[in-house]
Amino acid sequence: MGLGDFFRSQLSQVIEWKDQQPDFLIHKFPSENDEIKNASKLIVAPGQGAILVYEGKVTDHLAEEGIFDLESDNHPFITTLLKLRTNFESEHKLKIYFYRTSEVVNQGWGTSQAIKYVDPVYRIPVELGANGTFSFRITDPQYLFSNVVGSRDQYLVAEARELLQGRFPQSLASVLAQGSFSYQHIDAQLPSLSKDIREQLQPELHNLGFSLTDFKLNGTIFDQATTERIGKIADITAESMAAGEGGLSYIDMEKLKALRDAARNEGGLAGAGLQLGVGMELGKTFDVAKEKQLNAEAPDIVTKLQQLKLLLTEDIITQEEFDNKKKEWLDKF
Template identity: 30%
Template sequence: MGFFDSIKTKLKHEFIDIIEWLDYSDDTLVHRFERYQNEIKNGAKLIVREGQMAVFLNEGKLADVFQPGTYTLDTQNLPILTTLKGWKYGFNSPFKAEVYFVNTHLFTNEKWGTKSPIILNDERFGLVEIRAFGTYAFKIKDAGKFITKIVGTDPNFTNFEINEHLRSLISTKFTNTVGNANIPIELYAANVSELSETCLEVMQPEFDFVGISLEKFFIENVSMPEDLKKEIFEYTRIDKLDLNKLTQFKTAQAIEDAAQNQGGTAGAGMGMGMGFVLAQQMAGSMTNPTVATASQATGTQVSPPPILSQSSYFYASENQQKGPVTIEQLQKLFANRTVNKETLVWKQGMADWQPLKNVEELKSFLGGNTPPPLPKK
């Protein structure tokens, strides 16, 4: 290659520019393409890769935004650029413009959290404090708006610079959202998915205002003081408790414990009786907690609920304990031969199990209503 060919090649390269950005970093959001005096030549090539947008500014004002693709900078193909100085002369002279490349990739796993506790007024627990933290994902949606409202003239704008602003925005909006939600405090930890979706909808307009799309928002944990957490657990258990089922369970438990008592039939009978009394007392205290509380506070003796009827009998059948049943029910069992005069029976107050024929008030089952013979004269 001769001397003049070399000069011609250099001049040719001087007037054909390639404007592109090869991003080798993971945290750069905006990069300004640096040129001498920001001059762009006629016929320059603009290369915008996938995951990028290019923004042209003239004298600090937005001129145009380019999506991914390869462009020849010519007023015939891009008439909007004729507003820039120099372009109206058909590129007879270079024009000046600032070119910013914007990274539009999705930025994931960004952290957020409440800097200080959020104070809520719960109708059952009063003023309570909660904290929350999680992650979010975002990307640049409107490159022109993002440049003019956030970046300004920063030549290399990074993720670190925007994250502090976004975390403050999220914390403020999250506090407002949970404050206006007015849901019971115990439901926050159990409904983080629904709360996350609500916060995403509330925060999205604020992100749109600066050209950012909030793609994902997750609440990983809602925490509260340990004493409040224990109080909520106890309240939730009591609130969901079925007192009738609890009474039945305690009664069955007392009967089972008494039946397994191997200390003798008398002990078994007494154990069953005490089991019924305790079950009734427990049911009464839980059904009317005001009375139980007043008794404990004043130290006075509150009359217990009535015990089972004295005429309620247990009976043995096929080596198993059955009952309790009333006398009328026991009489029907006798009539259909489920029990007989030798069947062992027991009720509260009896020292031991006795055959039915030996219990005075049950002798009527045996035809005891027949009067004895008249005395002889």
């Protein structure tokens, strides 16, 4: 340090956070030895606050903008020159940490691991990823400084974002389970889910010194296994509706299809007959079941023709059998 630098370091200062960067939440005022002199001036600008750490303890917290007088036991020249024993270094350290009071907006978030829950309607395991945006601000700077940031010189928005969004998946899974939301209804309930998740997150984030000012769940995506399960449900639903339109239950139709396949490949599906409670030869069993459906009564001709068409489409009956039975019903009217 030159003589000019020494003289400058002995003078009172005007301390402020100039050129505040948007990616900083907490910023320590740079001082070579933190021996800020008595009667220095501290400027706290709009959107800022300041925490003062003197002799290793938090002694003040300034949350309002303005100009403040600083008091310390570091007097120009005198204090430094009297510290020969400690190599002219004063133990009266004053560290000033500025923090951001303005809102941090429009931060993107996404789940790094799948959220798992059981669908309350179809009782299938569901795994999904989610994404959205959130906004936050510091509400308890002293707690954040003492318990999260510590004595670091800077704390970045990116670090806070990672800290906060790590709490999101658990709350999302909890809200989905508590709200009994089926996978079919999630996209239609995004505003309601966003509100519920935000309310559940607030107490935990408050304990870290933050507050959510906004939270949005923008979308979800299912993993491959869940997509396959959903596809199977869709297929079963479609087949059930088709069977219903044909005057058959889904179970009846599945039994007929199983018997049809088993009769065509008796060696490979011999167990199907036993599972369906029949003890006779599979081909004969299929014929009996088919005849039962062919000759089953129906409330009207339209319903019967729908049933016959379904049996033909599923290859349960032949075109000839369909034509004969159709003619038989038409002849009745």
